[in-house]
Amino acid sequence: MSLARTRRHCVASWSWRSRCSGSHCFFGTEWLISLSLQSLERTRLLTQEDEQQPPQPPSHRGEGAPRRSFHRRRRPHRPPTQGTTGETAAAPETQAAVKAAAPAAAPQPLRQHAQPRSLDLSVVIPLFNEEQSIEDLVRQLRDVLSTIRMSYEVIFVDDGSSDGSFNVLRRAHQQNPRIKVIRFRRNYGKSAALSVGFKSARGAIVITMDADLQDDPREIPNLIRRIREGYDLVSGWKKKRRDPITRTIPSKFFNFVTSLMSGLKLHDFNCGLKAYRSAVVKEVRVYGELHRYIPALAHFSGFRVTEVPVEHRPRKFGKSKFGAGRFIRGFLDLLTVLFTTRYFRRPLHFFGAVGSLFALAGLVINVWLSILKLLGETSISNRPLFLVGILLIVVGVQFVSIGLLGEMITKAQHSEEEYSIRETIM
Missing domain, CATH: 3.90.550.10 (Spore Coat Polysaccharide Biosynthesis Protein SpsA; Chain A)
Structure with missing residues (x-):
């Protein structure tokens, strides 16, 4: 407390006490004056001690004089105890003994949906x-x-x-x-x-x-x-x-x-x-x-x-x-x-076989007609069979093409085959 602040405090106390009357007011005023004088003397001694010490840098609070620190004795940390409010926590030794005596809790299995009984x-x-x-x-x-x-x-x-x-x-x-x-x-x-x-x-x-x-x-x-x-x-x-x-x-x-x-x-x-x-x-x-x-x-x-x-x-x-x-x-x-x-995994085997038969039949017909033409026995232009042979060859090529397209689609969408496994010994 500074000297000026102490004086203001004493004046304010004196003015308040002066409004009192009787013996109680007199003894109270005398006691207050004695207490104020003691405070003034203590403040003067502290001021002299501060002037004799070298100046200290200001603290982060912006005050010129350093504050006196009071070291508080810290209590050892104790783990929180379980229980309801108002219950007395047990001693650490007692808690350790209880934990050692209690059996270890078995891990709880994950709850699964019950499978239907076979x-x-x-x-x-x-x-x-x-x-x-x-x-x-x-x-x-x-x-x-x-x-x-x-x-x-x-x-x-x-x-x-x-x-x-x-x-x-x-x-x-x-x-x-x-x-x-x-x-x-x-x-x-x-x-x-x-x-x-x-x-x-x-x-x-x-x-x-x-x-x-x-x-x-x-x-x-x-x-x-x-x-x-x-x-x-x-x-x-x-x-x-x-x-x-x-x-x-x-x-x-x-x-x-x-x-x-x-x-x-x-x-x-x-x-x-x-x-x-x-x-x-x-x-x-x-x-x-x-x-x-x-x-x-x-x-x-x-x-x-x-x-x-x-x-x-x-x-x-x-x-x-x-x-x-x-x-x-x-x-x-x-x-x-x-x-x-x-033929689901090998479509060319089906379409290729059918197409080959058609193409082979058309080829045989046209070769036979060509031989007759070369021998001069008949004319190809007025034979409808020649057109049938050409049609069979075209259809056969189309069937083979469809089989090739099926193979390409099968290979593009190929996934791991599903096989029927009877038993396995590992």
Whole structure:
């Protein structure tokens, strides 16, 4: 405190005390004067000491006289203790002892989505407007599947039925949770229904059958037995068909041509009652109308395919969906299967072979006509066969060009080949 400031303080205190009256005012004033004089003397001594010391540079605060620093004793840092507000922190030794005695907490595993439990058997049944036959089919399946001692599920795929099929399936699911139902918004076809059912199936063995009661569920144990013998796909063979002649004759012709062109000797490719290993249904892609050729597709992929005779029953409810349009689409799909499985990675082998035959035929015709012209037996200008030969050569060159373009596209979009691997030993 400076000397002038001390004097002002004393004057202000004296003026305030002077307004008091009585003995208390007198003693208070005398005590205040004594205290002020002591402050003046202490300030004078401090001023003399400062004048005797050499001048110090001003501090960063801009003050001329340095401030006296007071060193405060720092307390040792202690780690914060856990607990609620108001609790007394335990001693460090006690905390260390507690930590040493407590077992190390095991790391918590990452929470993952639960995977669906695999089953022994899945039965996939596509249907379209089969309201009257569903209850009988569910009852027959329950009687058969309860005797084979396998964990199972039954997956119905409603392909956009317009009748009450879905309501019947809903009631069946409420009575038996093993029955699962998938419903399409519209009719997509049997191949789409099978494809969705295959994706949802969790069984090691997958059974497919129709919902019109013509496939007998009692044949399921026979199909499973053949699968356990080592086969990957077992197709049913309706040896004695209960269908009209308008279906049996076209079906036999269709099976004969398919067996001849695919190299797989089966009597009935289109039987709905089949058994698969799960690897087959997960690898073979079914789309369009290719459900008829699943045995051929599996055969081309290297799976073992066989057939077993099954009982075929007459249709009890509804009417068949078979027509002439399906017969024609079936042969077009056969060409699709043959081309996509044999020539998808080598299109020049197909187009080049066809183009070479056309070009060779046209070349032979024109050479023969040229020889006749040289011998003077005929004139080429009035022979339409000469134009046919030229046309065959042009068509043959175009086919070869298409094959070359296909090879270029295949090489440009080439990715790692997908091979069907049966097992691996590392």
